[in-house]
Amino acid sequence: MKWTKEQLIEGSLSFVRMKSKLALVEHKYESKKMRLTFHERMAFAKVHSPLKKKILEMENKFLLNVAGNGVEGESDDPEPPDTHKEKQILRDTI
Numbered sequence: 752m753k754w755t756k757e758q759l760i761e762g763s764l765s766f767v768r769m770k771s772k773l774a775l776v777e778h779k780y781e782s783k784k785m786r787l788t789f790h791e792r793m794a795f796a797k798v799h800s801p802l803k804k805k806i807l808e809m810e811n812k813f814l815l816n817v818a819g820n821g822v823e824g825e826s827d828d829p830e831p832p833d834t835h836k837e838k839q840i841l842r843d844t845i
Contacts, residue, residue: 753823754816762817766810773803 754762780795787795 753821755823759817759822762813766806766813769806770810773806 776799780799784792
């Protein structure tokens with residue numbers, strides 16, 4: 752099944768939203784890091800690391816799926832390389 756442009760945009764936006772919220776949490780954590788106890792830092796890392804890893808894995812799966820299936824309305828086959836152009840350049844230089 753090929754992706755429609757609307758599905759592609761919605762999927763991309765959802766990952767941007769997730770990553771931006773994660774960045775806000777990381778920024779807030781970094782600004783308060785010195786005031787947290789060791790136990791609080793470890794509790795944050797215990798929740799934050801798996802969540803960040805899961806978001807990155809989901810994004811990679813999404814991008815691989817889009818790359819594998821393609822987008823509707825776009826051609827699947829790239830244009831073949833023009834071999835005559837190389838010969839013409841060679842003739843022009845000689």
